[in-house]
Amino acid sequence: MTVKIWLPLLSLLAASTTYALTGAERLILEQERRAAELFAKAQRYNLRGAPGDAVETLDALVKNYPKSRWAGAAQWEKASLYADNHEHADAFDACQLLIDHFPAYYEAALNLQYDLTKRVLARYEDLARHPDSTKPRSLEKKQTLSEMLRAIIRNGPHYDRVAEAQYLLGVALEKEGKSEEARLQHESFSERHAKHELADDAAYQIAYIDYKAWKRMKGDAPQARRRAEMSLLYFLSRFPESAKAAQANGSLIEIQNAEMRELQRLAEFYENQGREKAAAIYYRSLVQRFPDAIALPGLSEKLAAWTERYPELTPSPEVAPTEEVGLALPPYDPIKYPVMAKPE
Numbered sequence: 001m002t003v004k005i006w007l008p009l010l011s012l013l014a015a016s017t018t019y020a021l022t023g024a025e026r027l028i029l030e031q032e033r034r035a036a037e038l039f040a041k042a043q044r045y046n047l048r049g050a051p052g053d054a055v056e057t058l059d060a061l062v063k064n065y066p067k068s069r070w071a072g073a074a075q076w077e078k079a080s081l082y083a084d085n086h087e088h089a090d091a092f093d094a095c096q097l098l099i100d101h102f103p104a105y106y107e108a109a110l111n112l113q114y115d116l117t118k119r120v121l122a123r124y125e126d127l128a129r130h131p132d133s134t135k136p137r138s139l140e141k142k143q144t145l146s147e148m149l150r151a152i153i154r155n156g157p158h159y160d161r162v163a164e165a166q167y168l169l170g171v172a173l174e175k176e177g178k179s180e181e182a183r184l185q186h187e188s189f190s191e192r193h194a195k196h197e198l199a200d201d202a203a204y205q206i207a208y209i210d211y212k213a214w215k216r217m218k219g220d221a222p223q224a225r226r227r228a229e230m231s232l233l234y235f236l237s238r239f240p241e242s243a244k245a246a247q248a249n250g251s252l253i254e255i256q257n258a259e260m261r262e263l264q265r266l267a268e269f270y271e272n273q274g275r276e277k278a279a280a281i282y283y284r285s286l287v288q289r290f291p292d293a294i295a296l297p298g299l300s301e302k303l304a305a306w307t308e309r310y311p312e313l314t315p316s317p318e319v320a321p322t323e324e325v326g327l328a329l330p331p332y333d334p335i336k337y338p339v340m341a342k343p344e
Contacts, residue, residue, distance in 0.1 A: 280306035
């Protein structure tokens, strides 16, 4: 008897609860239901091996039901599907939407963005080593990589890998053919992250960019050669224990050998022209820069004869500082800058 009385009462209570929902609440429930159906549909497409249909379904879910509790998960699935299918630029953009509109996925999306840039960079490096292994048309545009890295730096100023992203931006700029921009980026990295584990790599990249610029020049290009030499010496003085030190020393030897050949060629040219004084100047410069060059056949005797003939070419003796003869320095006179008026 009691059960027969309570069953109709429970039915009436459930009906009254349903009718108590407002129109807006019923709409939200309906949208959640449709969003859930689309999410399940996308999963079925993916299981059947139709990622394109899955992405299209997920995209419809996010666009039509952006406030549903399924929207963030759908956008993440979409980014993951793009990444799994090597559509790196599309995956990166999908992550950007997560970062901008779905805070719960911020960290995961930023990590995936960084991973995507590393994949793109690896593909370009692989193509450089094995030109036939990857078809160029299957690669993203080179400038896409630097755009990705700049976005990561903007998205995560306090991201634990933002320093690595700044270093990779210099690498990406060089691959895009923007050598001077790449050089400036590496200099900026070296200044900001002097203690970072990539600091020596950044310093080496600066030197290597200068070295390659010299190699591309026609002739000996003394200015470019000098710049490359100074960059390599600076790198070796800062990071003598770096793994890149051996490669830097090899490049430095190549540069110095080129300078030695140039000085010798100029000296021989003027000697063959009968211009002994000019030849003596270049031979003396050669010996001063590269003392082993004095072993060239007959050079020692010729230098002695030219020094006697042209006394003005005799190098001035170096005076060691003593109590009587000190290194007199001019008095320090600081520059006086005008005092700027303070803004009102």
